[in-house]
Amino acid sequence: MVSKRLLAAGLVALSMVASQAAQATQAMQNIEFWTMSLKPKFVPYFETLVKRYEAQNPGVTIEWIDFPGDLIQTKLVTRIVAGTPPALVNLNVPWADEYARDGLIVPVDQLMGAAKSTYAKAAIDDLTFSGKTYGFPLYSNVTVIAYNTSLFKEAGLTLPPQSLDEQLAFSMKIYAKTGEAGFSPSLAKADGFMLQQGLPIVKDGKAVFNSPQHVALVEKLAVAYKAGGILKDNLFSEDNFPAAIAAYNGGRLAMLSAPPTAVKRIETDAKDIYAITDVAPAPLGPTGIVDGGWLIHFAVPTGVDAKLMPAIAKFARYLTNDENQLAFDKLANVFPTTIAAANDPYFQRLPVNAGASEKAVAIGAESMKRSRTLYVAGIDDYDELRRSLVNAIEAGVTGKQDPKAALDAAVAIWNKKLATQAH
Amino acid sequence: MMKTSFKQNLQAYLFLAPALVLFAVFSFWPVGYGSYLAFTDYSLIKPTHWVGLDNFRYIFDNAMFVAGLRNSLLFLLIVPIIQIGAITLAVLVNNRLPGIRLFRAAFYVPVVTTISVVGIMWGFMFHEQGTLNYVLLQLRLVNQPVGWLSDDSIALFAVMFVTVWRGLGWYMVMYLAGLQAVPAEMQEAAILDGANRWQRFWKITVPMLRPTIMVCSIMSVLAALKAYQEVLVLTQGGPLNATFTALYYAYDQGLKHLKLPRGLAASFVVSICCVAIMLLCLRYIKPKHR
Amino acid sequence: MNGSNQRPLLQLCGHYFLLCLLALICIFPFWWTVVTAISTEGNIFAFPPTFWPKSPSLQNFTEVFRVIPMLSFFKNSILITFWTVFWKLCLCSLAAYPLARMHFRGRKLVFGLILATMVLPSEVNFLVNFITVTKLSLVDTYTGVILPNIITAVSILLLKQAFEEVPQDLIDAARVDGANEWTVFWKIVLPLISPWLATVGILSTVEAWNDYIWPFIVMSKPDEFPLSVGVLYLSGTYGSSTRVIAAGTVLTILPMLAVFLGTQRFFMRGMDGAVK
Numbered sequence: 001m002v003s004k005r006l007l008a009a010g011l012v013a014l015s016m017v018a019s020q021a022a023q024a025t026q027a028m029q030n031i032e033f034w035t036m037s038l039k040p041k042f043v044p045y046f047e048t049l050v051k052r053y054e055a056q057n058p059g060v061t062i063e064w065i066d067f068p069g070d071l072i073q074t075k076l077v078t079r080i081v082a083g084t085p086p087a088l089v090n091l092n093v094p095w096a097d098e099y100a101r102d103g104l105i106v107p108v109d110q111l112m113g114a115a116k117s118t119y120a121k122a123a124i125d126d127l128t129f130s131g132k133t134y135g136f137p138l139y140s141n142v143t144v145i146a147y148n149t150s151l152f153k154e155a156g157l158t159l160p161p162q163s164l165d166e167q168l169a170f171s172m173k174i175y176a177k178t179g180e181a182g183f184s185p186s187l188a189k190a191d192g193f194m195l196q197q198g199l200p201i202v203k204d205g206k207a208v209f210n211s212p213q214h215v216a217l218v219e220k221l222a223v224a225y226k227a228g229g230i231l232k233d234n235l236f237s238e239d240n241f242p243a244a245i246a247a248y249n250g251g252r253l254a255m256l257s258a259p260p261t262a263v264k265r266i267e268t269d270a271k272d273i274y275a276i277t278d279v280a281p282a283p284l285g286p287t288g289i290v291d292g293g294w295l296i297h298f299a300v301p302t303g304v305d306a307k308l309m310p311a312i313a314k315f316a317r318y319l320t321n322d323e324n325q326l327a328f329d330k331l332a333n334v335f336p337t338t339i340a341a342a343n344d345p346y347f348q349r350l351p352v353n354a355g356a357s358e359k360a361v362a363i364g365a366e367s368m369k370r371s372r373t374l375y376v377a378g379i380d381d382y383d384e385l386r387r388s389l390v391n392a393i394e395a396g397v398t399g400k401q402d403p404k405a406a407l408d409a410a411v412a413i414w415n416k417k418l419a420t421q422a423h
Numbered sequence: 424m425m426k427t428s429f430k431q432n433l434q435a436y437l438f439l440a441p442a443l444v445l446f447a448v449f450s451f452w453p454v455g456y457g458s459y460l461a462f463t464d465y466s467l468i469k470p471t472h473w474v475g476l477d478n479f480r481y482i483f484d485n486a487m488f489v490a491g492l493r494n495s496l497l498f499l500l501i502v503p504i505i506q507i508g509a510i511t512l513a514v515l516v517n518n519r520l521p522g523i524r525l526f527r528a529a530f531y532v533p534v535v536t537t538i539s540v541v542g543i544m545w546g547f548m549f550h551e552q553g554t555l556n557y558v559l560l561q562l563r564l565v566n567q568p569v570g571w572l573s574d575d576s577i578a579l580f581a582v583m584f585v586t587v588w589r590g591l592g593w594y595m596v597m598y599l600a601g602l603q604a605v606p607a608e609m610q611e612a613a614i615l616d617g618a619n620r621w622q623r624f625w626k627i628t629v630p631m632l633r634p635t636i637m638v639c640s641i642m643s644v645l646a647a648l649k650a651y652q653e654v655l656v657l658t659q660g661g662p663l664n665a666t667f668t669a670l671y672y673a674y675d676q677g678l679k680h681l682k683l684p685r686g687l688a689a690s691f692v693v694s695i696c697c698v699a700i701m702l703l704c705l706r707y708i709k710p711k712h713r
Numbered sequence: 714m715n716g717s718n719q720r721p722l723l724q725l726c727g728h729y730f731l732l733c734l735l736a737l738i739c740i741f742p743f744w745w746t747v748v749t750a751i752s753t754e755g756n757i758f759a760f761p762p763t764f765w766p767k768s769p770s771l772q773n774f775t776e777v778f779r780v781i782p783m784l785s786f787f788k789n790s791i792l793i794t795f796w797t798v799f800w801k802l803c804l805c806s807l808a809a810y811p812l813a814r815m816h817f818r819g820r821k822l823v824f825g826l827i828l829a830t831m832v833l834p835s836e837v838n839f840l841v842n843f844i845t846v847t848k849l850s851l852v853d854t855y856t857g858v859i860l861p862n863i864i865t866a867v868s869i870l871l872l873k874q875a876f877e878e879v880p881q882d883l884i885d886a887a888r889v890d891g892a893n894e895w896t897v898f899w900k901i902v903l904p905l906i907s908p909w910l911a912t913v914g915i916l917s918t919v920e921a922w923n924d925y926i927w928p929f930i931v932m933s934k935p936d937e938f939p940l941s942v943g944v945l946y947l948s949g950t951y952g953s954s955t956r957v958i959a960a961g962t963v964l965t966i967l968p969m970l971a972v973f974l975g976t977q978r979f980f981m982r983g984m985d986g987a988v989k
Contacts, residue, residue, distance in 0.1 A: 039935070039946050040780045068945040071929055077681050078840060078930050082847040102466060102681060232573055233550045238659045243550065268954050383680060387487070391663050400575075400663075434894050435817035442808035442864045443823070449861035450830040453841035515732060520725075528974050529736035532743050535969040537923050537941060540962045544742030554745075592739070593916065597871070600912040604878060634874050642867060645831055683840070690833075697832040 029311045032063040033088035033298070039066040045331060053318055060311055076301065080104055085301035087312045091135065093126050093295050093373040100129045101380065105299040107132035111313035118322070123337035126295045126373045135297035136316045137337035139329055141259040142290050142364045142371045143282045146266065146356060150276045151254040154178045160280030164197065167255065167283060168220055171229030174254045183255040184231035184244040190393045191386055192374035198286040201376050207414035209389065210407035218396040218403040225397050236394045249273055257282060259294070260360035261333045267357060279359040281367050289374065290367040295337065333361055335368045342368065380421050388413045461687040478688035487660065488689055491667035494579055495693065498647040498668065501587050505643055506636065508587065509594030514624070517602045531592040542656025545585050546572070572658055575665035582666050585653050590646070594639050601635030602628070641704055648697050669693045743966065750774070750960035773960035777947065780957065783964070785936050786943035790922060793939050797859050797921040798914055805868040806910065810898050812869070813876035814884055831866040843930050857931045862921065868913050875909035876902060911979035919969050940965050
């Protein structure tokens with residue numbers, strides 16, 4: 001073990017030398033910002049944006065890097081730990097919540113300054129944790145329902161569903177008449193699902209999701225599942241969307257809950273199904289909140305050089321201003337998070353010859369006003385708890401366990417954990 | 424024991440030096456430091472404190488990790504399957520039949536496929552309304568679609584199957600190389616003596632493959648205990664924690680949620696299991712030295 | 714010359730049947746990917762699934778080249794893979810030789826240490842390794858990508874076993890003749906284990922080619938990523954097509970298959986005189 005100690009000493013010496021050498025002073029300020037899975041489609045958009053900004057702001061160089069969504073967390077974490085984080089990073093809200101709590105990203109209230117009022121209130125609310133704002137909102141998504149009109153006709157249905165109960169009833173009917181599943185809720189996000197139906201998960205620091213109403217919800221799902229109305233594949237997977245869209249494209253699923261961008265994918269991957277697809281707004285729960293709100297924003301990681309902050313603030317505001325958001329959203333079929341951009345007529349008007357994907361945009365825009373990212377904030381190790389809730393619901397829905405018993409067991413797990421986290 | 428001269432020692436260590444240095448920097452150091460962190464409450468924003476066995480208590484109390492540990496041990500079932508399968512494949516292709524090169528390549532395809540693609544392809548095959556069920560239904564081998572990945576009593580075996588599928592070609596290559604060492608003359612002499620294929624296989628081939636079998640078995644055992652990639656791309660631990668493995672838990676906690684101390688504690692436990700099992704293996708199978 | 718020159722026909726048919734069945738199971742998913750990549754029409758996810766391309770064309774493949782810088786990715790993959798395998802063969806054989814055929818103090822200990830690295834799960838190592846690489850200013854360099862991967866216990870173990878098959882008398886004779894250890898290693902023993910070197914080489918090539926997490930962490934400019942990372946860009950959130958992803962996948966797998974087919978003769982030696 002002597003060699004190991006020598007080596008450790010050698011490493012330390014080396015690192016000291018290396019860090020001295022690396023302390024090159026820069027006259028130019030370099031801002032590195034990361035986006036999530038936006039290449040290759042948005043290369044022209046971002047390149048022009050960057051060029052325009054650099055022309056208007058000499059003394060600042062902007063570096064844009066895009067990373068695949070599956071890997072961006074790992075990359076961010078390794079860079080923060082090594083002390084070389086990027087200036088801005090694309091995140092979604094649950095990640096931001098966890099990172100904010102673990103100290104990986106910093107509040108941006110000061111950086112936002114007066115610009116805060118230009119952002120939609122819902123967006124800012126989504127990004128406020130413990131009273132501080134943690135990101136510059138970029139765009140959001142909302143769910144619409146794409147449905148297979150021929151399967152509907154076969155089942156004797158003419159109108160799309162207006163509520164969850166109708167969705168479940170339609171699904172069972174569709175399966176009975178056509179042998180194909182009706183819909184595929186993303187039950188891995190069971191917490192958001194329940195919240196949308198107006199059922200709280202946590203109240204006063206205690207888990208409350210085993211009330212009679214919660215049990216009734218699970219029972220309703222179990223009935224539909226047993227009757228074949230719900231697609232069984234990947235129902236409880238962390239990401240069941242690929243399975244759902246594959247089933248929809250294969251004509252094996254009647255209703256697909258998807259953001260408008262996905263409706264566009266149906267067009268390329270399955271033209272025959274696209275031709276018989278129509279779009280409807282997703283049913284609102286009793287809360288009036290639309291499902292599928294998913295806010296993407298730019299956050300500032302810990303460890304970024306304080307001297308760069310003013311430049312970063314200016315660029316971040318530019319990145320997410322009305323004009324740029326509008327341009328981006330037109331390209332991506334997503335929705336803006338600034339008040340002015342959201343009111344742009346582009347989102348209200350339905351073009352002539354609207355196909356399913358154009359309709360999806362218009363319907364989505366209408367629903368955006370009532371969209372929030374739904375999950376439970378402010379709990380340590382939230383992901384584990386969520387998983388135990390999802391497991392309980394899975395056991396109840398698939399009939400492996402009595403729903404009340406399963407939910408009771410999960411509530412016990414949550415309460416045990418919450419008791420140790422007395423905030 | 425022969426007393427070794429200074430010169431001999433020096434020479435040996437010169438040969439070993441580059442490898443040892445790299446091991447020290449990129450293997451021992453992270454493992455050592457990581458193991459130390461498993462006993463702390465390391466986080467990015469707070470100073471680190473020693474917390475003793477807290478992290479271990481936490482993970483053993485956690486349903487996901489406990490299921491994972493049990494499943495990792497169950498994974499050992501694949502070791503005999505892969506080894507026997509690989510030897511069979513190697514023997515089947517160890518000849519000069521026309522087109523045999525293509526068959527060797529075919530068996531190697533699963534090894535060459537990137538893991539993410541493996542996940543997509545097998546995910547699709549295993550769907551309730553996927554290809555496998557389709558074939559089975561057509562052949563009337565089952566009456567109803569089987570929930571390969573959604574039924575918690577068989578999901579683990581489906582994942583294990585994919586691991587076997589991926590590994591067969593890799594070990595086949597190793598056994599092929601090992602088979603080259605079997606001298607043809609021995610085989611011919613045996614044929615002249617009237618031995619049939621079966622006898623030749625057991626009395627000549629297998630004993631000569633012994634060193635390869637041992638090395639492969641050890642590697643296979645360790646790989647089985649450390650399995651996590653197939654879980655990552657196929658089921659992410661579901662349904663109902665049925666496919667969690669200990670290292671998947673470590674990866675999930677450590678790298679996705681940055682709960683490093685817990686992920687490292689889980690890794691540490693897996694290491695202990697690996698060491699224990701390895702020592703057992705080495706004791707029972709005396710390596711043939713020189 | 715050889716033993717039986719003609720197998721009974723039935724046995725031969727049985728042999729081929731078994732081979733075909735096993736091969737089918739192995740390449741089945743890959744075949745589906747190829748079909749998806751070549752088709753331009755039809756429903757990918759139709760049930761029952763389609764096993765034959767509809768309106769075949771290479772347009773998905775050209776799309777891949779258009780959408781991501783495939784040539785750069787290829788070049789990067791080739792560089793990283795080549796140097797990884799080169800250094801791996803050098804250093805691992807250097808390390809395996811003394812363990813197999815030399816006497817020295819601490820031999821058991823060193824062997825144990827190397828085995829230990831196999832036993833210890835290294836998947837979470839890359840966080841610490843990344844810090845090391847950063848401190849050594851090797852971020853964003855291929856050296857940083859290659860260094861941790863060039864010594865593995867598995868390769869050392871395999872090569873050690875290969876060295877142990879070389880007859881001891883050969884080595885003793887050479888030593889008696891006055892050759893120093895390096896000459897014995899380089900001129901005598903190493904050439905004798907070339908099938909094993911080829912085997913380790915091929916297995917390492919595939920491993921290096923498919924490795925994606927570590928290069929992704931070390932390199933920061935997307936143009937410098939190897940192919941294994943580059944193809945992930947085909948699944949961009951707002952503009953991906955399953956067919957193009959399938960085409961990209963096929964393009965990643967094919968080179969390795971070609972390498973495997975082309976190098977088989979290097980480790981299939983000793984076939985002369987084998988029973989047909």
